[in-house]
Amino acid sequence: MANKYNCEKCSKKGVYTYIDKHFCENHFLEIVEKTVRRNFRKYKIQKNEDLRIDGSLAKYFVDKVLTMPYKISKKDSARVITEITLDDLDVAFLDNILNNSSNVLFNEKFINIFENLPSSVINDFCKIKNISFTKKVSKLEKDLSLLESKYPGTKNSLFKCVKQLGELK
């Protein structure tokens, strides 16, 4: 399908979508990396902290973003740099409400560096960078993506609710 949008930041074609904005490849990579960098800062990783790393994409960003020394650990007490996306968090939240289950994705041990990035964005990023990232998509997640296509921003709004409720606890 031909894309009629230009990049938000330059005059190139906006081939990639980030939330409801369009970006060329370079600017798309830039905005994803900037977001992940900001997320890393929120979690305040300590110098020489024991860390577990969830997969090759998480490892890619640890190598790229984390400037301080850290220790790869298998200890249960170590925090985990996860590949949990915005969709995962939204779906877990909805699943908890709709099915009265207790999916725990907000765990103080989790460093969710993709917490505000939709899976579609992460998938595109990995395709461009040739990093393997596979995730099975649940029915609920498909429905959520359908909602997102009708009402851009749904996933992010839901995430804000999740965060606010988390803070109330």
Ligand SMILES: [Zn+2]
């Ligand atoms: Zn651009």
